[in-house]
Amino acid sequence: MARIIGDTLKNIPWQEPTSDAPVWRYSLNPVIGRNPVENVARIFNSAVVPYKGKFVGVFRGETVTGVPYLYYGESLDGIRFTFNKERIRFYENGKEYVFQYAYDPRVVKVEDDYYVIWCDGKDGYPSIGLGKTRDFINYEIVSHPFLPFNRNGVLFPEKIDGKYYMLSRPSDSGHTKFGDIFISESKDLIYWGKHELLMRCGYEWWQTLKIGAGCAPIKTDEGWLIIYHGANMTCSGYVYSLGAALLDKDDPKKVRLRCTNFLLTPEEPYETCGFVPNVIFPCAALCDAESGRIAVYYGGADTVVGLAFTTVDRIVDYIKKYGR
Numbered sequence: 001m002a003r004i005i006g007d008t009l010k011n012i013p014w015q016e017p018t019s020d021a022p023v024w025r026y027s028l029n030p031v032i033g034r035n036p037v038e039n040v041a042r043i044f045n046s047a048v049v050p051y052k053g054k055f056v057g058v059f060r061g062e063t064v065t066g067v068p069y070l071y072y073g074e075s076l077d078g079i080r081f082t083f084n085k086e087r088i089r090f091y092e093n094g095k096e097y098v099f100q101y102a103y104d105p106r107v108v109k110v111e112d113d114y115y116v117i118w119c120d121g122k123d124g125y126p127s128i129g130l131g132k133t134r135d136f137i138n139y140e141i142v143s144h145p146f147l148p149f150n151r152n153g154v155l156f157p158e159k160i161d162g163k164y165y166m167l168s169r170p171s172d173s174g175h176t177k178f179g180d181i182f183i184s185e186s187k188d189l190i191y192w193g194k195h196e197l198l199m200r201c202g203y204e205w206w207q208t209l210k211i212g213a214g215c216a217p218i219k220t221d222e223g224w225l226i227i228y229h230g231a232n233m234t235c236s237g238y239v240y241s242l243g244a245a246l247l248d249k250d251d252p253k254k255v256r257l258r259c260t261n262f263l264l265t266p267e268e269p270y271e272t273c274g275f276v277p278n279v280i281f282p283c284a285a286l287c288d289a290e291s292g293r294i295a296v297y298y299g300g301a302d303t304v305v306g307l308a309f310t311t312v313d314r315i316v317d318y319i320k321k322y323g324r
């Protein structure tokens with residue numbers, strides 16, 4: 001029986017499985033549909049965390065100009081969300097930070113701070129932006145950890161041996177046709193180094209083109225559980241699926257096991273049809289250490305947000321069964 005090492009979250013959104021699939025979809029998906037708030041055409045690829053008894057998040061809102069920015073949303077049950085119509089403002093040295101664009105946010109709590117990591121259009125280059133908040137009202141820029149081009153920055157939820165760790169994917173300026181996951185460390189969240197290749201694109205067709213970190217790593221007694229996306233190429237474009245792996249608990253630079261099967265691939269209409277068809281893009285997971293339940297938020301077809309469930313037992317067993 002694998003165990004989550006972390007907090008209890010009794011009100012985690014949940015639905016029992018109806019099959020033995022390793023990850024199953026919420027039957028009332030999508031949880032966030034089109035035109036969720038004034039001037040925002042679509043919300044997808046977004047992050048949710050528990051906060052003061054409810055669920056709050058930083059959401060990728062594709063505005064009606066087509067430019068993505070970050071929006072705040074909240075929910076009592078983790079399923080029905082309301083959003084602020086003003087986008088989130090960040091400050092740097094007392095001045096408002098001017099966004100060119102911002103997308104694919106993740107939110108990770110480390111000690112008392114909630115860190116927001118997103119793909120930031122800094123000087124026109126896709127770069128990793130790192131900011132923080134304590135109250136989801138005031139946000140400040142912490143750093144831009146890596147040289148461009150880089151996407152899919154995901155911070156670990158605790159320091160390991162006194163150091164912060166971040167996953168990311170160095171890439172290029174466009175819809176990158178390549179990309180592996182790297183891991184970097186820092187003592188202060190400002191200066192990052194010791195960059196190392198963590199996982200290359202897989203041999204399996206669903207993850208041959210590029211891979212990128214997804215949800216914040218989940219600490220388990222079997223290691224750090226990472227839920228990521230893998231993309232491949234077809235005659236009609238890219239297909240993004242959800243994959244999983246286990247990293248060593250004490251040394252996250254070591255991959256223990258990586259699942260050769262995808263755990264979710266686009267099947268439902270809200271994943272196969274939309275602004276960009278055939279995309280499942282996980283960005284956040286809620287966990288309840290007591291029951292072992294995990295709820296994953298993912299973007300569907302660059303258009304909506306879906307919810308999927310698993311338990312630490314099921315997913316770890318599956319990785320062990322189909323891992324290499």
Ligand code: BMA
Binds near residue numbers: 103104299
């Ligand atoms: C990637 C990112 C994601 C997006 C995906 C599919 O390059 O831009 O935000 O979900 O493409 O379009």
